[in-house]
Amino acid sequence: MPVEILMPALSPTMEEGTLSKWLVKEGDTVSPGDLLAEIETDKATMEVEAVDEGTVGKLLVDEGTEGVPVNTPIAMLIAEGEDATAVVSAPSATPTPPVASAVPEVVAVVVSTSEVAADPDIPAGTEFVKITVREALRDAMAEEMRRDESVFVMGEEVAHYQGAYKVTQGLLDEFGEARVVDTPITEHGFAGLGVGAAFGGLRPIVEFMTFNFAMQAIDQIINSAAKTLYMSGGQMGCPIVFRGPNGAASRVAAQHSQDYSSWYAHVPGLKVVAPWSAADAKALLKAAIRDPNPVIFLENELLYGKSYDVPVLDDYVLPIGRARVVREGADVTIVSYSRGMEHALEAANALATEGLSAEVIDLRTLRPLDTATVVASVKKTNRCVTVEECWPVCGIGSEISAVLVAEAFDYLDAPVTRVTAKDVPLPYAANLEKLALPGSVDVIEAARAVCYRS
Amino acid sequence: MPQQNMIQALNAAQDILLERDPNVVIFGEDTGYFGGVFRATDGLQAKHGLQRVFDSPITEAGIIAMAIGMGANGLRPIAEIQFSDYIFPGFDQIISELSRLRYRSAGQYTAPVTVRSPWGGGIRGGQTHSMSPEAFFTHIPGIKVVVPSTPHDAKGLLISAVEDDDPVIFFEPKRLYNGPFDGDHEAAAKSWAQHSGGDVPDGHYTVPLGKAKVVRAGKDASIITYGTMVHVALAAVAKSGIDAEIIDLRTLAPVDLDTITWSVEKTGKCVIVHEAPKTSGFGAELSAAIQENCFYHLEAPITRVTGWDTPYPHAHEWEYFPSQARIINALQHVMKV
Numbered sequence A: 001m002p003v004e005i006l007m008p009a010l011s012p013t014m015e016e017g018t019l020s021k022w023l024v025k026e027g028d029t030v031s032p033g034d035l036l037a038e039i040e041t042d043k044a045t046m047e048v049e050a051v052d053e054g055t056v057g058k059l060l061v062d063e064g065t066e067g068v069p070v071n072t073p074i075a076m077l078i079a080e081g082e083d084a085t086a087v088v089s090a091p092s093a094t095p096t097p098p099v100a101s102a103v104p105e106v107v108a109v110v111v112s113t114s115e116v117a118a119d120p121d122i123p124a125g126t127e128f129v130k131i132t133v134r135e136a137l138r139d140a141m142a143e144e145m146r147r148d149e150s151v152f153v154m155g156e157e158v159a160h161y162q163g164a165y166k167v168t169q170g171l172l173d174e175f176g177e178a179r180v181v182d183t184p185i186t187e188h189g190f191a192g193l194g195v196g197a198a199f200g201g202l203r204p205i206v207e208f209m210t211f212n213f214a215m216q217a218i219d220q221i222i223n224s225a226a227k228t229l230y231m232s233g234g235q236m237g238c239p240i241v242f243r244g245p246n247g248a249a250s251r252v253a254a255q256h257s258q259d260y261s262s263w264y265a266h267v268p269g270l271k272v273v274a275p276w277s278a279a280d281a282k283a284l285l286k287a288a289i290r291d292p293n294p295v296i297f298l299e300n301e302l303l304y305g306k307s308y309d310v311p312v313l314d315d316y317v318l319p320i321g322r323a324r325v326v327r328e329g330a331d332v333t334i335v336s337y338s339r340g341m342e343h344a345l346e347a348a349n350a351l352a353t354e355g356l357s358a359e360v361i362d363l364r365t366l367r368p369l370d371t372a373t374v375v376a377s378v379k380k381t382n383r384c385v386t387v388e389e390c391w392p393v394c395g396i397g398s399e400i401s402a403v404l405v406a407e408a409f410d411y412l413d414a415p416v417t418r419v420t421a422k423d424v425p426l427p428y429a430a431n432l433e434k435l436a437l438p439g440s441v442d443v444i445e446a447a448r449a450v451c452y453r454s
Numbered sequence B: 001m002p003q004q005n006m007i008q009a010l011n012a013a014q015d016i017l018l019e020r021d022p023n024v025v026i027f028g029e030d031t032g033y034f035g036g037v038f039r040a041t042d043g044l045q046a047k048h049g050l051q052r053v054f055d056s057p058i059t060e061a062g063i064i065a066m067a068i069g070m071g072a073n074g075l076r077p078i079a080e081i082q083f084s085d086y087i088f089p090g091f092d093q094i095i096s097e098l099s100r101l102r103y104r105s106a107g108q109y110t111a112p113v114t115v116r117s118p119w120g121g122g123i124r125g126g127q128t129h130s131m132s133p134e135a136f137f138t139h140i141p142g143i144k145v146v147v148p149s150t151p152h153d154a155k156g157l158l159i160s161a162v163e164d165d166d167p168v169i170f171f172e173p174k175r176l177y178n179g180p181f182d183g184d185h186e187a188a189a190k191s192w193a194q195h196s197g198g199d200v201p202d203g204h205y206t207v208p209l210g211k212a213k214v215v216r217a218g219k220d221a222s223i224i225t226y227g228t229m230v231h232v233a234l235a236a237v238a239k240s241g242i243d244a245e246i247i248d249l250r251t252l253a254p255v256d257l258d259t260i261t262w263s264v265e266k267t268g269k270c271v272i273v274h275e276a277p278k279t280s281g282f283g284a285e286l287s288a289a290i291q292e293n294c295f296y297h298l299e300a301p302i303t304r305v306t307g308w309d310t311p312y313p314h315a316h317e318w319e320y321f322p323s324q325a326r327i328i329n330a331l332q333h334v335m336k337v
Helices: A084-089 A133-147 A171-175 A187-199 A213-226 A261-265 A278-290 A340-353 A371-381 A396-407 A430-436 A440-450 B006-020 B044-048 B060-072 B084-098 B134-138 B151-163 B229-240 B257-267 B282-297 B324-336
Strands: A003-006 A016-022 A035-040 A045-049 A054-059 A065-069 A073-078 A128-132 A151-155 A180-182 A203-207 A241-245 A271-273 A295-299 A307-311 A324-327 A332-336 A358-362 A365-367 A384-387 A417-419 B024-028 B053-055 B076-080 B114-119 B144-146 B168-173 B213-216 B221-225 B244-248 B251-253 B270-277 B303-307
Touching (some): A261 A271, A261 A295, A261 A365, A261 A396, A278 A295, A324 A340, A332 A371, A340 A440, A371 A396, A384 A440, A396 A417, A396 B303, B006 B024, B006 B044, B024 B060, B076 B151, B114 B151, B134 B168, B134 B251, B144 B151, B151 B168, B221 B257, B229 B270, B244 B257, B270 B282, B270 B324, B303 B324
Parallel strands (some): A151 A180, A241 A295, A271 A295, A332 A384, B076 B114, B144 B168, B221 B270, B270 B303
Antiparallel strands (some): A016 A065, A035 A045, A324 A358, B144 B251, B213 B244
C-alpha cells in the first residue's frame, strides 16, 4: 500500500512551515534514515528522514512552498511492484498505518469522564472549561503574579518569544520586562540568580527550556536551593519554582529526553511535582509558587497540547504531596504520574475488557510521596504495577516497590512489577525510540502477569 | 604481606597504573603539587612528572570535560573530584557526554575515564562535604559505580576501573581512609594495620568490577551494604546474636544480583544499609530488585536502614549516620515478623 509522508512538526507549537528543498526525486529508492527533504520555520531548519523503505512515487508539494500545514501529505512512498500512477489516484481517505508518517504518531488517549473518578477536591456542581496543559500553566503563573508582586518569571526566551513551548504566552504584555525576564543561555547563571533572588525575598519561577539543560544548574538546585533552609538553621529559605518540560518528547534523542523524576525525588529539601492533567497542572503550579521551599515542577512536552477539564474556580489550589485515585478498581493497582498516566489509563480500559479491574493512582507529587494512598490501594488489590518513563534502575518505581514491600508485605500476592523506559540513553531512530519507551501494552502485560493470567 | 591504609593503597594503585601505561594521566584540584587534599596522589607528580600528574583550576565541569576529551582521543585519565558533594557542576558532562559517548557513536568512541571522589560522612564535614550521591549515578545507563570498603579492595578495584574501557565513578568512603570505622565514634580510632582488609599485596592485581563479596556468612538474614556501612554492619551483627550474612556490594552498577539473590533466597530476610537518604536511594532499587527476584522466598518485609531524608547535618552527625543500634533493630524486626 502506498505510504503517505506527512509534513512534520519541528516542535509541538509549530503549525506550518516551508518545504525549502527536496533531497530526493520521483523514482528514487529510499531506506529508513535517508534524508527526504528540508523543512524550515522561523526558528529552525530540519531534515525529514524516511521511516520506511520504498520508492518515491510522487512528490505532492513543490520545493519552495511556504505555509505548508503540519500533517499535510508531502510525498507518497510506494513499495516494490506498486505503480506510481496508482498513487496519484489513490483515495486520500485511505487510512494510513501510523508507522507511515514522518512524525512519530502520538496516540491520543480518549478517556471519557465516566471512566475517571470525580476529583474529591472539586465541589459538586462546579463548572468546567476545557483548556490545554500549556494554557493551564500560563494561567497559574498569571494568577499568582497578579496576587503577589514578588512573583516573577525568568528563563531562556520566556519573554519576547513567549516561551520556547509558548507556556509563558502573554505574560510579558501583562506584567512587563521587570517581571518576565529573558536570560542569556546559561542555566548555571540564571538558576543561581533565581536562588539569590529567593534568598532576598522574591518568589522566582525559573523556566528551563527543558530539564535536560538543568543539569548545568543542578549544583545551584541541590547545594544552594535545597540545602540552605537547613544549613541556616531556618533563618533563610528559598521559595523558588524550577519548571519546564521533562522526559521524552518526539525524536529529540538522548540529550533532550531524560526523565529526571527520581533524581530530584532523592534530594532532601526539594519538593517535586509532576502533574498529568491540566487541572492538576494549574492547581499544583499555584501551590508550588506559594510554597516556601524550592519546588521542582516537571512538565511534559507531549502533554502541553492536550486538553482537559479545568474547574472554573477563582482560586483553585491543591496541596502538594497528595496522590489521586483517578480510577477505582479491585484487582490490581497501577501507579503512575505525568505522561505515564496515559499508558496507565489506556491499559486500565483494555484490562476491563478482559475482566480485570485496575485501580489507577496518579501520584502527582513525587516528593513528598503520598505512600499512604498507594499502600491503602495495594492492601485492597494485593498487586501493583508502577509505570514511568524513567530508567529502571533507581527509578520512582524502585522507591514505590521498596515502600510496598516494607509496609504492605503481608498483602502482596505478586511481586511489585515496574514498567519503565529501557536502560539505555533514548535512541533517536523512530523505531528504536518506540521500543525504548514504555507503552500501554507493557502495562497490560505487567498487570496480567501480577494477576497470574497469561 | 604489607599493611597499608586506604590512602596508601589508592596511591600505590595510581603509581602502578602510571608506571604500566603511558596513557594514564591524573589531574584534579590539588592533585599535582600538593598531592591531593587526602594525600591520595602524594608524590606522584614528583615521580612521574608534570605531564602525567597535574593540577586543574577549580572547575568540576572543566575537569570532567577535559577527561572525556582525553579519553576519546586515546588517553586513560583519572580525574579527581575533591569531594563527591562537588560533583554536581560536572553532572551534565558526566551524563550527557561521558555516559553516552559509546552509545551515541555506535561504539566508535569510548571514554575510559575514571572519576575518583572522596564520598560519605562520618568526618564532621557538614552538608557539603559528606554526601553519598551514588543513587544519581546508578540510575544512568553507561557508567559503572564502585565503592570499596577496604584498602585491599580499593587498590584492586581502582586498577580494574582504570583498565576498564568505559567510564567508572569511583567513590571512596573517606571515613575509611585511615582505618576501619564501625560507627562507634566515641571509641579510639582503629588502624588498618590490625585488619585483614589492610593486607595489600605489592604490585599489580585486580578485584573484578561487578562482583560482590560475602564478608560474613550467615543463615538467619542477609544484610546488603557497601562502603563504610560494611564495618558498621559487621559490628552490629557481632552484638546482635543473629546469624546474619553480610554482603559488601563493592560495585553498585552493574550490581551483582546473582550473589544477592543467592543469599536472600537462602535466608528469606533482608536488611539494606546505606548512608545516603532513604527516599529514591540505592536501597530502593535493591529492595525493588530483590522482591522481583526473590518474592516467593521472602519471609519478612525488606527493611532499609539509611541516612534520614535531610541534608547531612553538622551538629547531629551521629543521629544521622546509621548506627549499629539501628541495624540491630532492623535485624530484630525482620526476625520477629
